[in-house]
Each structure stands twice: as C-alpha cells, then as structure tokens.
Amino acid sequence: MNGSQLPPLLPPSASTISGELDLLFAYITAVSLFFTVAIAIGLGVLAFLYRRKAGDPIPKQIHGNTALELVWTGIPVLIVLSFFFWGTDLFFRMRTPPADPLEIFVVGKQWMWKIQHQEGPREINELHMPVGQPVKLTMTSEDVIHSFSVPAFRVKQDVLPGRYTTMWFEATKTGTYHLFCTEYCGTEHAGMMGRIIVMEPNEYQAWLGGGGGESLTAAGERLFSQLGCATCHGDQAGARGPALAGLYGTDVQLGTGGAVTADEAYLRESITEPAAKVVAGYDVIMPTFLGQVSEEGILQLIAYIRSLGTTTEPSEPAATTVEEADSE
Amino acid sequence: MSDRAATPKTASERPPTRRRRSRYEGDVPREHYLNVAYGLKSWLFTIDHKRIAILYLLSITAFFALGGLMAVFIRLELLTPAGDLMTSEIYNRVFTLHGVLMVFFFLIPSIPAVFGNFFLPMMVGAKDMAFPRLNLASWYIYSLGGVFTLAAIVAGGVDTGWTFYTPYSSTYSNSAVALTAIGVFINGFSSIFTGLNFIVTIHKMRAPGMTWMRLPLFVWANYAAALIMILGTPVVAMAIFLVAVERLFGVGIFDPALGGDPILYQHLFWFYSHPAVYIMILPSMGVMSEVIACFSRKRIFGYGFIAASSLAIATVGFLVWGHHMFVSGQSIYASMVFSVLTMLVAVPSAVKVFNWLATLWRGSISFETPMLYAFGFLGLFTVGGLTGLYLGTLATDVHLHDTYFIVAHFHYIMVGGAVMGYLAAVHFWWPKMTGRMYSEWWGRLSAGLLFIGFNLTFFPQFLMGYMGMPRRYHFYPEEWQVLNVLSTAGASILGLGYLIPIIYLTYSLRYGPIAGPNPWRATGLEWTTASPPPQHNFEQTPVVTEEPYDYSKPIVNDLPAPGAGAEPKPSPAAPRS
Numbered sequence: 077m078n079g080s081q082l083p084p085l086l087p088p089s090a091s092t093i094s095g096e097l098d099l100l101f102a103y104i105t106a107v108s109l110f111f112t113v114a115i116a117i118g119l120g121v122l123a124f125l126y127r128r129k130a131g132d133p134i135p136k137q138i139h140g141n142t143a144l145e146l147v148w149t150g151i152p153v154l155i156v157l158s159f160f161f162w163g164t165d166l167f168f169r170m171r172t173p174p175a176d177p178l179e180i181f182v183v184g185k186q187w188m189w190k191i192q193h194q195e196g197p198r199e200i201n202e203l204h205m206p207v208g209q210p211v212k213l214t215m216t217s218e219d220v221i222h223s224f225s226v227p228a229f230r231v232k233q234d235v236l237p238g239r240y241t242t243m244w245f246e247a248t249k250t251g252t253y254h255l256f257c258t259e260y261c262g263t264e265h266a267g268m269m270g271r272i273i274v275m276e277p278n279e280y281q282a283w284l285g286g287g288g289g290e291s292l293t294a295a296g297e298r299l300f301s302q303l304g305c306a307t308c309h310g311d312q313a314g315a316r317g318p319a320l321a322g323l324y325g326t327d328v329q330l331g332t333g334g335a336v337t338a339d340e341a342y343l344r345e346s347i348t349e350p351a352a353k354v355v356a357g358y359d360v361i362m363p364t365f366l367g368q369v370s371e372e373g374i375l376q377l378i379a380y381i382r383s384l385g386t387t388t389e390p391s392e393p394a395a396t397t398v399e400e401a402d403s404e
Numbered sequence: 405m406s407d408r409a410a411t412p413k414t415a416s417e418r419p420p421t422r423r424r425r426s427r428y429e430g431d432v433p434r435e436h437y438l439n440v441a442y443g444l445k446s447w448l449f450t451i452d453h454k455r456i457a458i459l460y461l462l463s464i465t466a467f468f469a470l471g472g473l474m475a476v477f478i479r480l481e482l483l484t485p486a487g488d489l490m491t492s493e494i495y496n497r498v499f500t501l502h503g504v505l506m507v508f509f510f511l512i513p514s515i516p517a518v519f520g521n522f523f524l525p526m527m528v529g530a531k532d533m534a535f536p537r538l539n540l541a542s543w544y545i546y547s548l549g550g551v552f553t554l555a556a557i558v559a560g561g562v563d564t565g566w567t568f569y570t571p572y573s574s575t576y577s578n579s580a581v582a583l584t585a586i587g588v589f590i591n592g593f594s595s596i597f598t599g600l601n602f603i604v605t606i607h608k609m610r611a612p613g614m615t616w617m618r619l620p621l622f623v624w625a626n627y628a629a630a631l632i633m634i635l636g637t638p639v640v641a642m643a644i645f646l647v648a649v650e651r652l653f654g655v656g657i658f659d660p661a662l663g664g665d666p667i668l669y670q671h672l673f674w675f676y677s678h679p680a681v682y683i684m685i686l687p688s689m690g691v692m693s694e695v696i697a698c699f700s701r702k703r704i705f706g707y708g709f710i711a712a713s714s715l716a717i718a719t720v721g722f723l724v725w726g727h728h729m730f731v732s733g734q735s736i737y738a739s740m741v742f743s744v745l746t747m748l749v750a751v752p753s754a755v756k757v758f759n760w761l762a763t764l765w766r767g768s769i770s771f772e773t774p775m776l777y778a779f780g781f782l783g784l785f786t787v788g789g790l791t792g793l794y795l796g797t798l799a800t801d802v803h804l805h806d807t808y809f810i811v812a813h814f815h816y817i818m819v820g821g822a823v824m825g826y827l828a829a830v831h832f833w834w835p836k837m838t839g840r841m842y843s844e845w846w847g848r849l850s851a852g853l854l855f856i857g858f859n860l861t862f863f864p865q866f867l868m869g870y871m872g873m874p875r876r877y878h879f880y881p882e883e884w885q886v887l888n889v890l891s892t893a894g895a896s897i898l899g900l901g902y903l904i905p906i907i908y909l910t911y912s913l914r915y916g917p918i919a920g921p922n923p924w925r926a927t928g929l930e931w932t933t934a935s936p937p938p939q940h941n942f943e944q945t946p947v948v949t950e951e952p953y954d955y956s957k958p959i960v961n962d963l964p965a966p967g968a969g970a971e972p973k974p975s976p977a978a979p980r981s
C-alpha cells in the first residue's frame with residue numbers, strides 16, 4: 077500500500093509493547109468479527125426463513141428457555157474475562173517501568189510540550205531518545221490537563237497540573253513518530269502536536285553533547301542557592317531545616333506520626349505546600365514556593381536533591397509508586 | 405372479543421368484518437386528545453401526558469436539528485487536514501455545542517420524555533402520570549435549561565467539550581461556561597422529575613390485573629432508566645454546578661492552583677455520565693422488544709431475562725465509571741476493578757440481543773418501517789457494544805482512549821443504537837399518536853439510507869482511531885484525509901436520511917391515510933383504544949387478564965393498516981407445517 081495513494085491502515089509499531097498490544101487488539105477483533113458476522117447471518121437467515129407468507133399459521137408462542145439463557149450468558153462471561161486477564165496483565169507491564177530507565181522530564185502547557193533531559197538539553201514539541209533503552213517520563217502541567225500520546229508506541233498518559241504522572245516506553249525502531257496531546261486543553265489543542273525522534277544510542281549521545289546548556293542537577297543547584305533554600309537546609313548541625321542529602325527514596329517520619337516515602341511527589345509537595353506533611357521534630361517555618369518557581373524549576377530542584385542522595389545509598393527508585401499514589 | 409367463535413388460524417388472517425373497518429375509514433369527527441381544545445394556551449397549560457409528550461417531541465426535534473447543523477460544520481471542517489473553514493475558537497465551540505445539545509437536550513430526554521410520557525401511562529392502563537403537574541413542570545424546566553444554553557451561544561458559545569473537564573472549564577476557558585453549566589444543571593431536574601413520575605406511575609397506577617410480570621418490556625426498560633435518572637442526575641448536576649461556583653466565585657474545588665483536585669471532577673462527572681449512557685440506550689432496548697415481538701407475531705423470548713437484564717444494567721452500570729479514567733492517573737488497581745466490572749456489564753446487553761434473535765425464530769416476520777429500524781439497531785448496537793470491550797480492556801484502552809475510536813464507539817451506540825431505536829419508536833407509534841399513516845415507501849427508504857450513511861460515516865472513524873487520530877482536533881496530519889473524506893461523504897447520506905422522515909411525517913399529518921386503532925395488530929393496552937387516543941386514554945379502565953405479547957390470541961382492534969406494508973391475503977390452502 078505504501079507506494080499507492082492510500083495511506084496505511086495501521087500506525088507504525090515501534091515499541092516493546094506495541095506488537096503485543098496489536099495482537100491483543102487482533103484477538104478482540106477476531107472475537108468481535110465472529111459475533112458480528114454470526115449475528116448478522118443469524119438475523120438474515122431468520123428473517124428469510126420466517127418471513128411472513130400468505131397463510132402462515134399463527135406462530136407458536138415460545139416463552140423462553142432457561143438453559144439456553146445460561147449458555148448465552150456464560151459463554152460471553154468467559155470470553156470477556158479472557159480480554160480482561162490479558163488486557164490487565166499487559167497494562168500492568170505497560171505501567172511498571174523496568175529498573176534504570178533513562179529519565180526525561182516533561183512539562184505540558186497550553187499549547188506546547190517542554191522537555192528537559194538530565195544532561196541539559198531542553199526542547200519544545202520534540203523528544204529525542206535512544207532506541208533500545210527504556211525511557212521514563214515524569215510529567216506535569218502548568219495549567220490544564222493534557223495527555224501525552226505516542227500512537228506508534230501505543231502509550232498514553234494524562235499530564236495533570238499540581239502533581240506528577242509517569243509513563244515509560246522502549247522504542248524498538250529508529251525513526252520519527254507523532255506525539256499528540258489527546259486531552260482537550262483549549263483553543264490550540266490540535267496544535268499541541270510534536271515529534272518523537274528515536275535515534276541510535278551513539279547518535280543520541282552526540283545529540284546530547286551538542287545540545288549544550290547546564291545539566292538538570294546543575295540548574296537545580298543554582299536555583300537552590302538563588303531561592304535561599306540553602307539558608308535553612310545547610311549541612312551544618314543545628315540548621316533550621318532537615319538535611320536533604322540522602323533523602324530521596326527513604327522513609328520520612330512525619331510529625332503527625334506515620335511515614336512517607338520521599339519520592340518526586342513528596343519532594344514537589346514539600347516545596348509547593350510545606351505545611352502539608354511536616355517532618356518530625358521541625359516547625360512549619362518553610363515558606364511555600366508555589367508560584368515563585370516554575371514547574372521546570374521544581375523538576376530541577378528535585379533533580380538536585382536526588383543527586384545529593386548519591387552520598388548515601390539510595391533505596392529502590394521509588395518512582396514506580398508515584399503514579400499509583402497520586403490520585404487515590 | 406371473547407365471544408368470537410373461532411380464534412384465527414393464520415397470522416395474517418383478518419377476522420374483523422369489513423363493517424368495522426368503515427368506522428375508521430372516513431374522517432369521522434370524534435373527540436380525542438388533539439381536538440379537545442385548540443390554541444396555544446391549551447398546549448402550554450396542558451397537564452395531559454400525551455400533549456406534554458408532543459411538546460417534548462417538538463422541542464427535542466428542534467435541538468436535534470441544531471445539534472445536527474453543528475455536526476455538518478464539524479464534518480465539513482474535517483474534509484481537509486488544514487483548519488481552513490473556521491478558526492479553532494469556533495471549531496471548539498461547534499463540537500461542544502454539538503455534544504451538549506445532542507446528549508443533554510436530545511438523547512437523554514428523547515425516548516423517555518416523548519414515548520415514555522405518551523405511552524407509559526397507557527401501557528399500564530392509567531389515565532395519566534402520577535403527577536401530571538410535575539410532568540408539565542419538567543417540560544418547562546427542560547425549556548428553561550435550553551434557554552440558558554441558547555443564551556450561552558449568544559453570549560459567545562462555550563468551548564469545553566460536553567464533558568466540562570476541570571480545570572479547563574473552571575478556570576482557563578474564556579467562554580460562557582457558567583451559563584451553559586447552569587443550563588445543564590437546570591435541565592437535570594427535568595430528568596429527575598420525569599424519572600420520579602415514571603417510578604411512581606409504574607408502582608401506583610397500574611390497571612387491575614397489570615401485574616409486574618405483565619408489564620410491557622418498554623415499561624421495564626423505562627423503569628430501569630428512571631432509577632438511573634433519579635439516582636445519578638443529582639450527582640452530575642452538582643458537579644457541573646460546582647464548576648460554575650469555582651468559576652464565578654473562585655472557590656477552590658477542582659483547580660489545583662486553588663487547592664482543588666481536577667480528578668475529583670472526572671469521578672463525579674462519570675459517576676453520572678456512564679449510567680447516563682444507559683438512560684439513552686435502555687429505553688431504546690424497550691422499543692426493540694415491542695417492535696420485534698409485534699412484527700414477528702411472537703411472544704418475546706425470555707421476557708424475564710430481558711426485564712432482569714435492564715435492572716442489572718442499571719445497577720452494575722453505576723459501578724463502572726472509572727473506565728473513562730484509565731489513563732487519568734487513577735490507581736492501576738482501581739482501574740483493574742473498573743475493567744472487570746465493565747466487562748460484566750456488557751453481558752446483559754448481549755443477552756438481550758440473543759433473546760431478540762430467538763424471538764424471530766419460528767415467527768412470521770414482516771418488514772414494515774419500524775422493523776427495519778429495529779434491524780438497524782441490532783446491527784449497529786452489536787458493533788457499538790463489541791467495540792466497548794476494546795475500551796474496557798485496559799491495555800487496548802490506553803491506545804484508544806480519546807481517539808476517534810471512542811467517537812466511533814459511542815456514536816455506534818448512541819446514534820446507531822439509541823437514535824435508531826428512537827426512530828423505530830417514532831414509526832411504530834406515529835399512527836397511534838396522530839391517527840395517520842406515513843408513507844411506507846419513504847419510511848423504508850430512509851431507514852435504508854440511515855443504515856448505509858451511518859456506517860459510512862462512523863466505521864472509518866474506528867480506523868482513524870486505531871491509527872491514533874485524537875478526538876476534538878480541528879486539524880490533523882495529512883495521512884488521515886482519505887478516511888475523513890469517507891466519513892464526511894457518509895454524513896451527507898446520513899443527513900439526508902434524517903431530513904426525509906421529517907418531511908413525510910409532517911406530510912402524513914394531513915394527507916396520510918387514517919390509521920385506525922391498531923394498524924400493526926399489536927398487543928398492549930395502548931392499541932386497544934382509538935387513534936389518536938381520547939383525552940383520558942381509555943373509555944373504561946382496562947382490566948388485564950393476559951400475559952404480555954400474547955400474539956396467539958385474537959388481537960383487540962384488529963384492523964389492517966390502510967396502505968401499510970404488504971398484507972398477504974389469507975389463503976386457506978397450504979398452512980406451513
């Protein structure tokens with residue numbers, strides 16, 4: 077079909093899960109086709125066989141048949157459960173990032189995607205990434221809800237203001253793919269399109285190098301001192317705020333009792349809404365930085381705080397639980 | 405009737421004599437609900453459920469026409485990949501208006517408010533609804549909601565989509581959100597009152613002998629829909645009202661910048677709006693049961709299962725709203741539960757389809773217009789329901805959510821299913837409501853056009869959706885143009901299919917042959933009285949002694965419909981063995 081005028085009827089399949097998702101889609105389609113055709117043929121045959129003819133006797137009035145009802149209730153139940161089990165199994169794998177993904181940060185705003193790489197480069201409406209390596213996105217929005225959708229990878233995740241959502245994918249083919257915003261977000265919603273550019277790892281490295289700019293951690297460190305965080309969060313004993321080194325991924329004891337894992341969501345909340353969860357042994361003296369620092373800035377601060385964690389042994393990347401915890 | 409010597413032996417036999425037919429042949433003036441009084445006042449202050457139904461019929465038709473016009477603009481714009489017909493501001497207002505009008509002002513009221521109002525009291529053998537004044541009030545409330553929504557158009561329109569997702573609707577949109585939200589909020593009360601009236605009428609106003617298991621399935625279906633109306637509507641009304649409150653007074657409810665939670669809105673909205681899809685489809689399913697039984701001359705197969713499945717849908721339907729939120733950031737474990745419940749709620753719908761097919765078995769089927777619409781419903785609803793399973797399946801929904809696949813799915817259900825059912829109802833009960841027959845030829849033609857036009861419009865959208873084309877896009881990448889052109893071409897056929905009935909039905913009001921009380925020779929109390937029915941429905945309160953859909957007995961008022969369908973002459977020879 078490629079040479080002709082007609083466009084292809086399937087989107088490119090370019091991620092580790094897209095093949096299996098197509099297979100699942102094909103399975104549901106096969107079952108659906110079977111039932112559609114069976115019902116259509118059944119309808120046609122019945123309509124033909126029992127069409128009214130002159131002198132038809134009055135049809136025998138049939139009340140029903142319980143055994144038959146149970147059969148045609150039971151069989152569909154089994155079939156839909158098979159969809160459910162396969163679909164859920166694949167979904168859980170689609171939602172759980174493998175260990176050590178390449179992390180990239182996304183901020184959506186009306187009407188563009190702002191993307192930051194750890195190493196520094198930033199881009200708008202384009203995401204460069206390497207093939208064959210899992211990529212995990214941590215995403216938030218500056219205004220309304222958007223949705224990050226890459227049909228070629230068969231993935232999609234809403235991007236919410238005021239909290240982080242995550243998604244991951246691993247490309248299997250280099251190339252350029254569509255990126256869409258699929259949550260209606262206002263006037264230029266349709267213009268919130270972009271491109272995912274999947275490159276060979278060495279090309280990606282070269283691209284990163286050429287991108288320039290300070291790394292995310294360095295930018296975070298600069299903000300950290302600019303905003304005066306360091307005045308309270310110094311390393312010296314007796315500082316007014318808790319030391320942040322080694323914080324990421326550990327369990328923080330709260331003043332109200334209980335504990336919370338210091339993941340991205342917690343760090344973000346500590347900066348934007350310090351009074352929400354107060355560390356045990358400290359007073360609520362930290363001012364809110366909501367509105368004083370952009371969403372990108374917060375991501376940089378978090379990157380910096382995470383980098384401090386390397387001095388102590390960071391526990392499991394807590395990120396896998398972020399999206400689970402955030403919207404209960 | 406009972407003193408008639410012999411029960412008829414053949415399905416098409418016409419036992420009544422020519423003498424009785426003549427009673428309806430001439431335009432003999434007789435008092436009925438339409439001619440008891442004339443003038444605007446007699447309509448605007450009526451508390452007759454039949455007249456209120458006509459008021460609804462006129463208003464929803466007007467909203468349908470306006471919503472349809474918006475659809476024309478959408479399809480014209482999408483003919484080309486570039487956004488060249490209108491600006492994005494306007495396009496977004498157009499599709500929002502289309503959705504708001506079609507869902508809240510046409511489809512939700514459609515069958516319940518028109519045919520439920522008209523026939524539910526007649527079917528249970530009552531003179532009117534339990535609360536006739538409340539019934540009239542609900543039409544006024546509906547109209548007031550409509551006025552607010554129309555005012556919102558004049559005030560610059562609204563661009564949030566019919567779903568009003570926050571915080572776009574509550575904070576960011578520069579359009580008349582509050583006016584529209586108040587319109588939809590007010591409109592919700594008309595639904596609640598109609599539902600209340602239905603439930604009380606069904607419980608309290610049944611004629612002697614009309615036991616629960618003798619209720620026509622149309623009544624059961626509306627009973628289930630009414631339960632949803634009164635339990636669900638308050639929730640969406642409040643949610644949309646809260647959007648207006650946040651917008652007007654800056655109270656932080658949904659906008660995180662004000663300390664609110666945008667996902668909360670989605671929960672509240674879908675808690676109603678998923679069940680609401682059953683408000684739209686259940687009454688249509690009720691129509692199916694009436695029409696299929698009548699035109700195959702058979703008792704409905706599995707009456708109890710069909711009635712019970714309506715209630716099952718109404719109950720389990722309240723527990724699946726989270727399937728609209730699989731990619732919203734909702735917990736994956738919550739999604740898992742919503743997914744399995746969604747799968748299960750699809751099964752009762754399948755059970756109904758199987759029972760309708762089984763009703764055809766060994767019937768004596770004829771193909772008048774209402775039956776053609778019923779067949780159309782069966783085909784399109786099957787596709788719509790099955791594609792719902794792709795969306796209930798977690799992994800596939802991630803890919804399909806918010807693409808044209810969703811658009812295709814819900815149009816197959818809501819237009820292919822619910823509107824086909826609505827048109828089946830229009831054609832089935834038109835002779836009863838107006839006393840006239842419409843042109844059968846034109847009726848069949850438009851049923852055919854609608855079926856073809858519908859598939860051509862919406863089937864390509866499944867393909868677009870799988871390719872990834874997002875919904876609510878004003879312009880799109882070029883590779884999807886072919887499919888969009890097909891869709892627009894189909895939409896023009898579809899539009900024609902909707903125009904034709906408006907013309908021949910209107911024409912029939914004056915020139916249609918007199919229908920007589922029971923042109924389809926159907927069972928059911930509404931057919932035992934004259935057409936159009938007298939003001940109080942029945943000359944005497946009916947007493948019910950029979951099971952529903954008993955097509956083996958002589959049919960009350962059995963008279964052929966003049967000009968309706970092929971009426972085979974009874975031939976004494978060759979009874980089928």
Ligand code: HEM
Binds near residue numbers: 681685747795797
């Ligand atoms: C037969 C069983 C059905 C199943 C399994 C089903 C499943 C679904 C699912 C899972 C979605 C959400 C998809 C998404 O947003 O990603 C959906 C959307 C939708 N369905 Fe169904 N559905 C069924 C029947 C119906 C019926 C009967 C109606 C209406 C009469 C309906 C109307 C809709 C509408 C309007 C939407 C989209 C709402 C929006 O986002 O604007 N569905 N369906």
Ligand SMILES: [Cu+2]
Binds near residue numbers: 260
């Ligand atoms: Cu968007």
Ligand SMILES: [Cu+2]
Binds near residue numbers: 678728
């Ligand atoms: Cu739903």
